Amino acid sequence: MKTIAIVPTLFTLGNGICGFAAVTFAAKITADTGDDQVLQLLATSGWLILAAMLFVAVGLSLIFERRAFCRYVCPVGGFIGLYAQAAPLELRVKDAAACAACAGKPCYNGSPAGYGCPWLVFPASLKKNTYCGLCLECLRTCPHENIAVRLRPFAADLASPSRRLDEAFKSFIMVGAALIYAAILLGPWGGLKSAAYEVGAAGWWLYVASFLALIFAVLPGTYALAVRFGLPRSLPTHSFRAHFSSFATALIPLGLLFWVAFSLSFVSTNATYILATLSDPLGWGWNVFGTAAVSWQPLITSWLAPLQTFALAGGLLWSGRSARRIGEEAGVNPFPAIMYCFALTLLMMGLLL
Ligand code: SF4
Numbered sequence: 603m604k605t606i607a608i609v610p611t612l613f614t615l616g617n618g619i620c621g622f623a624a625v626t627f628a629a630k631i632t633a634d635t636g637d638d639q640v641l642q643l644l645a646t647s648g649w650l651i652l653a654a655m656l657f658v659a660v661g662l663s664l665i666f667e668r669r670a671f672c673r674y675v676c677p678v679g680g681f682i683g684l685y686a687q688a689a690p691l692e693l694r695v696k697d698a699a700a701c702a703a704c705a706g707k708p709c710y711n712g713s714p715a716g717y718g719c720p721w722l723v724f725p726a727s728l729k730k731n732t733y734c735g736l737c738l739e740c741l742r743t744c745p746h747e748n749i750a751v752r753l754r755p756f757a758a759d760l761a762s763p764s765r766r767l768d769e770a771f772k773s774f775i776m777v778g779a780a781l782i783y784a785a786i787l788l789g790p791w792g793g794l795k796s797a798a799y800e801v802g803a804a805g806w807w808l809y810v811a812s813f814l815a816l817i818f819a820v821l822p823g824t825y826a827l828a829v830r831f832g833l834p835r836s837l838p839t840h841s842f843r844a845h846f847s848s849f850a851t852a853l854i855p856l857g858l859l860f861w862v863a864f865s866l867s868f869v870s871t872n873a874t875y876i877l878a879t880l881s882d883p884l885g886w887g888w889n890v891f892g893t894a895a896v897s898w899q900p901l902i903t904s905w906l907a908p909l910q911t912f913a914l915a916g917g918l919l920w921s922g923r924s925a926r927r928i929g930e931e932a933g934v935n936p937f938p939a940i941m942y943c944f945a946l947t948l949l950m951m952g953l954l955l
Pocket residue numbers: 695700701702704705707708709710725726743744745746747748749
């Protein structure tokens with residue numbers, strides 16, 4: 603059992619490291635190319651990362667069944683799975699009893715009508731969106747039309763916190779990576795920028811070690827302390843891990859809104875590049891839509907700080923509400939976990955504003 607529990611945690615580590623590598627690679631190209639060629643480097647780094655991911659995805663598909671890359675390696679898939687819990691859309695079976703009586707379970711095992719679930723998910727067991735890629739293959743393979751895609755209340759999955767340690771660590775990667783990239787790209791620390799960009803140099807290795815220590819040790823360690831402070835003394839020690847993992851669910855809204863606030867900085871300053879890039883995606887002098895010559899200009903700059911503050915405050919309120927509900931259901935004081943979210947929000951605000 604222990605081995606099985608460790609495997610997804612290792613894959614979470616893989617998610618984090620792959621995401622880290624992808625962004626670092628992009629940052630390296632950015633540094634090497636120079637500010638005057640931003641448009642070209644965006645296209646180049648994007649295509650190179652895409653090509654590398656495609657290469658690994660095809661390689662893994664030749665060795666392992668179904669979509670091993672999507673499930674275990676893809677940094678985008680790992681985080682989209684977390685965000686998908688907030689989606690107002692879900693795919694679920696209509697009648698669980700029909701599934702229990704269904705011969706062959708073609709939605710999972712495949713049939714002449716289509717493939718078995720590429721994500722190795724049995725639709726009847728779906729309780730959350732996290733591991734469903736919404737490819738809709740099971741809609742084709744189910745011979746009983748027992749699968750529905752339906753609207754639901756926003757963020758419904760977050761009402762039932764996960765008890766999985768690997769999902770807890772994904773939350774820390776999401777929050778920690780937002781803090782680190784905000785510090786590197788928006789902070790005033792030239793030494794940190796150089797360390798992050800000089801791939802292979804001694805400073806870069808220190809940066810790598812600090813990055814991994816923050817997301818896999820410092821953030822989880824301090825959150826564990828916060829959760830421990832809220833637990834009654836009489837609580838059996840063995841249930842601590844379950845409480846820790848449950849409370850980590852409350853970090854998902856915080857991480858989501860951290861990334862929204864962080865991305866606003868780039869959207870507002872670089873949005874005009876989108877028009878130029880659409881016309882010349884490879885930097886080869888094309889002008890497909892006649893927008894290649896659109897000149898750069900920052901947008902909504904006077905609204906940026908209020909919008910970011912609004913996003914961060916919204917994330918904090920949402921996380922605080924989640925933590926309070928988790929605490930109430932488990933009979934645990936959520937206040938230390940809420941204060942932890944508050945401290946991280948202040949830190950992010952200091953980096954962004
Ligand atoms: S094929 Fe349809 S009815 Fe059968 S197990 Fe899958 S979802 Fe249920």
